Amino acid sequence: MRAFFRLVAATILAFGVAGCTSVSYYAQALEGHVKIMAARRDVGKLINDPSTSEALRARMESAREIRQFAVDELALPDNRSYRSYVDVGPEAVTWAVFAAPEFSLTPHAWCFPVYGCVPYKGYFSKKSATEFAAGLQRQGLDVHVTGITAYSTLGWSKDPLLSTMLTQGDTHLAEVVFHELAHQRVYIHGDSEFNEAFAVAVETTGVRKWLRAAGDTAGLRRYEADRRRRADFLALVSQTREELRHIYESSGTVSEKRAAKAAAFERLRTRYRRLRDDRWHGYRAFDAWFDAPINNAKLAVVSVYDAQVKSFLRLFDLCSGDYPRFYASVEQLGKLNKADRARALESAQACYDAGHS
Template identity: 45%
Template sequence: MTQTRGVARSAIKAALVAAVAVLGLAGCSSVSYYWQSVSGHLQMLNAARPVDDWLTDTQTPAQLRQRLLLSQRIRSFAVDALHLPDNASYRRYADLKRSSVIWNVVAAPVLSLKLKTWCFPVAGCVGYRGYFSEADARAEADHLGATGLETSVYGVPAYSTLGLMNWAGGDPLLNTFIRYPDGELARLIFHELAHQVVYAQGDTMFNESFATAVERLGIQRWLADEAAHGNTAARSDYAVFDQRRQQFRALALATRRELAAIYKEKEAAAQETPAQAAMKIVAKEKAMERFRSRYAELKKAWGGFAGYDPWVARANNAAFAAQAAYDELVPGFEALFAREGGDWLRFYDAVRHLASLPKDQRHQALNHDSDSPHNSDNSDHPKLP
């Protein structure tokens, strides 16, 4: 078994190194970035072992064993009830000995909610740049900040390789999220598997909003199934957690819209005088003060729950713009699901069709769907990155 795993790892490394050699043609800085991406991913793959190995290992803590068993029930539900891919992903587990698998860097101008983008093979152009080292991520953020951009760095518990690495064991379960509450664990697995169903290159908002819609639609069915099998605690616990999330999302969305109105993105920057820019800065600062004040009120109503404190602490244009990618088109996807009669396979086919259209057309179609009567109550559904 050891020899087989060694050969497999060598094959993975060879394939990834070859990818770096191709990608590195862009320049030395690109070589460095892609190498940290490849080596970090390879380390994660090497640390992963089949869930069954962990379950039979007498050294595995009882709590971890229980969470791994739950993850496999969730994984089976994803296949049987939601028709998500049945493959190697989330059949292995790795303890990375850190709190996040990667740290994302996002950046935006001082008076804009338009994210800076980076372009990569396969993924296309996206509004974030991921690092396996938090120090490297913060160094990049400092570099971008020195150019005048607002930046945000946030830890990510999981990411998807879009099914491209299933031949090498797929995306593993990780210590960064395995101890999430039951409903949150299910939600994350549904979200990441959704990325393997449909992916539109270079359209982060479409991809993340689709995955968010799948997680939202899927979690309600999973909770109902858990309750039917006697696990009523999962449903009640999730209800408390999700209520707070929805209230915070509504606040963040309102602030994002307020900022967008202040910036008036469609105005040509060349036409803006220094005096007008200064007025926008003042209005922006007042909007951010209102955001923090309203958050303090929410926190008080939650009995002091401080789970969103880190996000609020780093809240700026970059953070709000990154959040938009995860929720802007969710109402349209939910409306599309309803229009397809709640049939998952028909829904996925419809989303694949949208992904084949030009970006502006697919967004227009989803925004049109979100205005339909049966979806009028979904305006407060942003999702934190």
């Protein structure tokens, strides 16, 4: 299953101390990022280096082409981000901890200078992330820890390509690069749902354009099939979230709510297996997600990163697929307060470009 949950590592450059976040937390974030930055190798030099393996050289050539496409065709930032490379191993570069109350679908938020409040806390150490999650569990919260294959400092530093971004083919690499550069193009302080859905919209439209430009019709068919399966997955999760809302708002006892909650998760797994075996003809890439524990925090990840995507894709169409106009429109929406912003995005009937009143 490809990585759905690519995050902006919102704490990486938050060097000051805010709220109750400890100095040690910022220290680990800074130390991890500095180590990665110190290990960068220029993509062009890697391509020209005779000692570079043919496999890595081919991936670097693809990465360079994708990066330039982002500038030339998607109007994304032309800077030094994703023009260098670091091998961080195959697993993950960071680990994110999500948490939510036992009977609520609203994720817990942590607040940081520069980036505002976000629904996760990121660690460069899996052990540290797991220990932090265990502490939250002892407080009675639902907790989910997930490995992250890419992060962005929103242009504050020259973010490199990472080995974790190269494990699933060029289409996946294009998704990640377009997504993370979109965060550099527009980022609204303290609104993760808005920011992530915007980046997913840029990623989705950008990959389609990239595949069409390459004449890769087979790749485009595979990508659209993947998008349809993702939509099916989101629909399953949305149905379960609605069931859980009714359970949590009911007058049942704690024991009754816990039993109903567990039953809702089992129904979700049953619906998934039926979807997998029938409509998907045995496609099993989502099995790991459903085989692992499911709780409110895990469902919150899906909500944060996909809740507003359809509205952004519709806005992109209203802007006639013109990326600069689309970005200007998103920036205009970003000037509204959070509640008005969400309503305006959902109800938009025109492209709110820079000249729109």
